[in-house]
Each structure stands twice: as structure tokens, then as C-alpha cells.
Amino acid sequence: xxxxxxxxxxxxxxxxxxxKKGKEEEEKETEKQEAYELSERxxxxxxIVRSSHFRHIRGKMMKSELCYHDxxxxxxxxxxxxxxxxxxxxxxxxxxxxxPMCVWPIARMGRIPAKAPLLTAHESAVSDWDFCPxxxxxxxxxxxxxxxxxxxxxxxxxxxxxxxxxxxxxGHSRRISLVGFHPCVQNLLLSGSAxxxxxxxxxxxxxxxLKYQLGDEYADAAQMxxxxxxxxxxxxxxxxxxxxxxxxxxxRSNGGSALSVQVxxxxxxxxxxxx
Amino acid sequence: MFNFLITGIIWPLVDIDxxxxxxxxxxxxxxxxxxxxxxKPHVEEIAxxxxxxxxxxxxxxxxxxxxxxxxxxxxxxxxxxxxxxxxMIKIPRKSYSQFSxxxxxxxxxxxxxxxxxxxxxxxxxxxxxxxxxxxxxAEAPADGKILSAH
Numbered sequence: 001x002x003x004x005x006x007x008x009x010x011x012x013x014x015x016x017x018x019x020k021k022g023k024e025e026e027e028k029e030t031e032k033q034e035a036y037e038l039s040e041r042x043x044x045x046x047x048i049v050r051s052s053h054f055r056h057i058r059g060k061m062m063k064s065e066l067c068y069h070d071x072x073x074x075x076x077x078x079x080x081x082x083x084x085x086x087x088x089x090x091x092x093x094x095x096x097x098x099x100p101m102c103v104w105p106i107a108r109m110g111r112i113p114a115k116a117p118l119l120t121a122h123e124s125a126v127s128d129w130d131f132c133p134x135x136x137x138x139x140x141x142x143x144x145x146x147x148x149x150x151x152x153x154x155x156x157x158x159x160x161x162x163x164x165x166x167x168x169x170x171g172h173s174r175r176i177s178l179v180g181f182h183p184c185v186q187n188l189l190l191s192g193s194a195x196x197x198x199x200x201x202x203x204x205x206x207x208x209x210l211k212y213q214l215g216d217e218y219a220d221a222a223q224m225x226x227x228x229x230x231x232x233x234x235x236x237x238x239x240x241x242x243x244x245x246x247x248x249x250x251x252r253s254n255g256g257s258a259l260s261v262q263v264x265x266x267x268x269x270x271x272x273x274x275x
Numbered sequence: 276m277f278n279f280l281i282t283g284i285i286w287p288l289v290d291i292d293x294x295x296x297x298x299x300x301x302x303x304x305x306x307x308x309x310x311x312x313x314x315k316p317h318v319e320e321i322a323x324x325x326x327x328x329x330x331x332x333x334x335x336x337x338x339x340x341x342x343x344x345x346x347x348x349x350x351x352x353x354x355x356x357x358x359x360x361x362x363m364i365k366i367p368r369k370s371y372s373q374f375s376x377x378x379x380x381x382x383x384x385x386x387x388x389x390x391x392x393x394x395x396x397x398x399x400x401x402x403x404x405x406x407x408x409x410x411x412x413a414e415a416p417a418d419g420k421i422l423s424a425h
Contacts, residue, residue: 052310052321053377054295057348059306059324059364068359073331078301081286082332083354087340087386090352090359092332106336136386184404185396186389202393209397232291233401234391252399 068104069111072096077127077177079226086131089153091139094118099126099143105157117158119151121165128179130189132203140189140203142176148191150203167206171199173217178225184234192225198239200251210251214241288335290349292380297351297364299333306333306351306362324362328355336361337385343409345371348378374410381406 074093076082083092085106094100099122104112122143132138137153149165169191178192187203196215199208215223225239237249288297296309296318306324311317332354341347346366353360366378383404390402 052312053375054293054308054310054321054348054366057295057308057322057364057366059308059322059351059362061324061326062361062363066361069357071357071359073354073357076332078284080332081334083334083352083359085334085336085352087337090334092354092359106340133383133385134387134389182389182396183383184389184402185391185393188393188396204393209393233403234396235401252397 088136130180142179144175146172194221194224196223286333292382338382379409
């Protein structure tokens with residue numbers, strides 16, 4: 001009887017001990033597992049919370065006295081951002097006959113007088129304009145009178161109307177839709193027009209350098225360039241056209257060999273670029 | 276894929292150096308700031324700057340005109356019907372005495388001679404734009420490629 005009890009207790013003790021041991025091992029394992037999961041989660045969390053220097057960025061409106069008031073801004077085509085600026089000036093189209101432009105020094109905040117000095121050589125409304133990236137005092141404007149005008153702006157801003165542009169670039173047969181300087185080639189200006197062509201101009205020599213006919217010159221303005229950009233290394237030009245395509249041009253190859261990229265526009269106005 | 280619910284023409288203003296995109300919407304008062312990065316999901320909206328008056332147009336001032344000592348990353352000129360409201364986009368800091376190098380990578384020079392002449396470009400040369408450091412009184416490094424913007 002006693003032997004049985006001893007064996008029983010021993011057995012029981014052994015079993016409890018083994019169970020305990022097993023439990024401890026299990027616990028250890030689960031702890032390990034949890035620790036592992038935690039570390040994985042931490043790694044995931046690190047992935048989710050991206051480190052960014054701009055995380056706390058905020059946009060803040062300037063006070064009223066640091067704004068520009070009482071402007072008489074003329075309407076522009078809807079693809080145009082309506083204002084261009086550089087370090088010294090900003091330029092906006094002004095209400096009035098012909099196509100006046102107001103070029104105002106950025107440093108002069110507050111009310112803009114009703115008779116602000118204007119650039120008034122265009123015969124009809126100005127459709128696009130751009131400041132030269134290499135010269136803060138050079139502005140190019142393209143008008144619906146199919147002329148591109150270059151303006152040498154006086155230092156310190158305009159004091160009276162400028163009725164004669166520094167030079168006129170003629171060549172397009174219909175209204176100008178696009179004017180833009182090349183960011184890293186000196187004195188190179190690109191223009192687009194409703195005659196479905198793109199032209200590159202040497203501004204210093206006042207002559208046309210290259211021309212690309214994107215569509216029929218006398219057809220409707222289906223291939224009219226609306227916006228453009230240059231690649232960073234100056235090798236190619238990207239233009240978006242009115243027929244909902246984007247064209248990537250190699251400007252120095254024969255006739256500007258073009259890779260045409262269809263841009264689908266579905267009814268929900270979501271844009272997808274297919275290359 | 277990044278989806279916005281937008282009705283209207285948008286003007287994406289891109290700061291290519293710090294990979295920020297300021298999105299203005301015609302007829303809407305707001306300005307959204309997106310950051311573009313290499314990993315998925317590639318685009319994230321990091322802030323918005325709601326204002327009351329509807330936008331009619333928008334442009335950026337060159338970065339070389341921003342006040343780097345108050346952590347100003349970009350300045351947007353917002354055109355309304357009869358006024359222009361500058362919006363200063365900056366990062367709040369406890370103290371503004373130092374230039375933060377991580378916020379201002381070298382940027383393309385504005386108002387200085389370009390890196391290529393027209394004749395060289397027509398012959399087939401390519402070149403990257405001249406870069407400037409935005410640090411006040413920056414000294415030119417040994418290769419002389421980075422010039423001072425101030």
C-alpha cells in the first residue's frame with residue numbers, strides 16, 4: 001500500500017513536474033514568439049511611419065498687408081495658371097483694350113494703383129507669358145495676334161507704360177498658346193500655336209531655330225500644344241496637346257521625331273498615362 | 276495610385292529638389308501639399324492649407340527667393356479675382372537661427388547664366404542645370420559646380 005502510494009505520488013509528482021516543465025517551455029516559447037512578433041511589428045511600423053523631413057509642413061496665409069490688392073486681372077485660357085513670377089517681378093494680364101500686361105515688383109506689397117504701368121504693345125489678348133530663367137529682367141509674351149514679344153524690364157519696376165517691345169518674333173500664323181524658356185540652355189525659347197506647330201527661337205539673335213509641325217497648319221487647332229516641359233538634361237521636350245495626347249519630342253533629330261503617348265480621359269475625369 | 280476627389284482644373288506646382296508637389300485647384304480655396312518618395316505608396320498628402328477665397332491661378336516663386344533661415348520651403352502666389360495672396364509653406368521649428376541642410380538640397384540656379392549655349396545645344400550637347408546651394412554665404416566646393424545663390 002505504501003509502496004503504491006509512493007509510486008503514485010512519485011508518478012504524480014513526476015507528471016506534474018513534467019507538465020510544469022512543459023508549461024514553462026511553452027511559456028518561454030510563446031514569449032519568444034511574442035517577442036519575435038513584436039520585433040516584426042516594430043519593423044512593419046518602421047516601414048509604415050516613413051521618416052520625412054517635411055512631415056510637419058504647414059501652409060500659412062500671409063497677413064493682409066503683405067498681399068497685393070485691387071488688381072484688374074483679365075481672363076486667361078483655362079490651361080494657363082494665370083500668373084508667373086520670378087525673384088523680382090510677377091506678371092498678370094490686365095483688363096483693357098489690346099492685351100496689356102501688368103509686371104509688378106514682388107517687394108512692393110499692398111494696393112496696386114488703378115493706373116498701374118503696363119506693357120501695351122500686343123494687339124489682342126495675351127495668352128501665355130514666361131520670365132527668362134537666366135535673366136530676371138526679361139519677359140516673353142505670346143498673344144492671340146500670333147506675335148511673340150520680348151520685353152527688357154527696367155530695374156526697379158515700370159514707372160510708365162511701355163508701348164514698344166524690345167523685339168518681336170514673327171512666324172506663327174495663328175494665335176500663340178504657349179511660351180516658355182528653356183531652363184538650362186541660354187536664350188532658347190519654345191512657343192506653341194494654334195497652327196499646330198512648335199517653334200524654338202534664339203532670343204538673342206531674334207530668329208527661329210527649329211520648327212515642328214505637329215499637325216496640319218490650316219486645319220482646326222486639334223494638335224495645339226497646351227502645356228510643355230523640358231527634361232532635366234535638356235535632351236527632350238514633353239508637350240500636351242489639345243487632342244488629349246502627350247508627345248515626347250527629341251528636338252534635335254530630323255524634324256523632331258516624336259513618341260506619341262495617348263492620354264485616356266474617361267468620363268469620371270481620371271487621367272491615366274499609357275506609355 | 277493616388278486618388279483625389281477634385282472637381283476642377285488642377286495646377287500641380289512641383290519642387291523637384293525636395294520632391295514636394297503643391298496642388299492648387301481652380302475655384303477651390305485650398306492648397307494641398309503632397310510628398311513623392313521612392314517606396315510604396317509613392318505619394319502621400321502631408322498637409323493642406325485651406326483658405327477662404329477661391330483660387331483663379333497659382334504659381335511658385337523661385338526657391339532662391341525663399342527665406343531659408345525660417346525654414347520656408349516654398350512660397351506660392353495665389354491669384355484670386357482681384358488680389359494676390361502669398362502662401363508661405365514652412366516647417367515650424369522651436370528656434371529659427373540655423374540653416375537646415377536636410378530641407379534644402381542644391382537647386383537649379385535662377386537669374387544666372389545657363390549651363391549651355393544655344394549653339395552647343397544644337398550641336399547635340401546635353402547638360403544638367405547649374406545648381407546652387409541655398410545656404411547663406413555658402414562657399415563653393417572644390418569642383419566649383421555649386422555656386423552661391425545669395
